[in-house]
Amino acid sequence: MLNALFGRKTVMPAAAEALPGRAEPIATAEEHFVFHRPLKSPVPEGMEEAMFGMGCFWGAERRFWQIERVWLTMVGYSGGYTPNPTYQETCTGMTGHNEVVRVIHDPRVVSYEALLRAFWEGHDPTQGYRQGNDVGTQYRSGIYTFSEAQAAAARASREIYAERLRAAGHGEITTEIRPAGPFYFAEDYHQQYLAKNPGGYCGLGGTGVTCPIGLTA
Template sequence: MLKVFKQVVCMMIVLFSTTFATQKGDNSMNDGLGKATFGGGCFWCVEAVFERIDGVTDVVSGYAGGHTENPTYYEVTSGKTGHAEVCQITFDPQIISYDELLDIFWQAHDPTTLNRQGNDVGTQYRSAIYFHNQEQENSVKTALKKAEKIFKKPITTEVKALEKFYLAEVNHQDYFANNPNVPYCTFVIAPKINKLEKKGLFNDDE
């Protein structure tokens, strides 16, 4: 039922929204801020998690890792563009480090399930880390080794340099915040947020 509802929502979004302009992966740090790009299943979930992290100044949903220019949500969900649903996270390294964001990334999803998270199935839902520079690549390699000792099953996370990041349609931005009562948010995102909150992952004022 949730899957059918989500498909209906997707069709409505395609009909009534437009795709944002393409953005290339930014390897620099602007105004002392850093960027991280993660894929951990539906970007609505990933966005909702990282928006609650102290030191994160902005989170936007989009697409990365594919071969089609300017993909739409409908095209990405078809699995034919090669893109993963991702979130690009802007953070203040004086408050939270990239390594700490990686720690949260592992906790926020299951990196051992290939091309799926829960009932969301498809290559667009794959676990992925797209690093922005050499320093991040080194951090990912170290974090991956640590994670492999924690998870019992093999980690399937795709790790590669970010080539292009495409901002998703406006209806996908801040989805959980704007649509807290839709079934997918109620039965999938909210329980995940509550679980991570109990672990003390979020700000006390969230």
């Protein structure tokens, strides 16, 4: 059945069409491979969370853990319907989920604007349901916000970056910006994949156009 669904990879399913998933979370890593902190740590007091989809989550996560003094990163599935999906289910396009990276940071040290800059510059946000050679709804560009302040900053940054992209001859931004829904952890082997496999695949590539926000963070 799953193989028969691959033709729908570039069409978002309706909620009634989505795979049923499961009640229990799938197994994942206990510890962050790079930071050696518990992967399921609650957000510490004074810190905030952010969430982004920008293509294959292997390269997206590395982009954020490499930002100095980011506290924790993790990859998973969000933005769709299926509870506790597996990677195989998400790859069918029938969960509605995006591959996302969740970032925990201290905004006094690493601003949300600095994360937005890394997001915009780290991928091509004009490609719709794909990123490079990776094709499917799970590779769409997305910013999933946890507050109205984040939403306002994300919308403002999109307007600024859209102007820069148009001036450089690129197409229109396709990035979705919406409130964050449930985050479902991806399997153990996906967490910090490119730290465990330094020569592993990363299909992310930016446009080469700089984003003029977060420059002083």
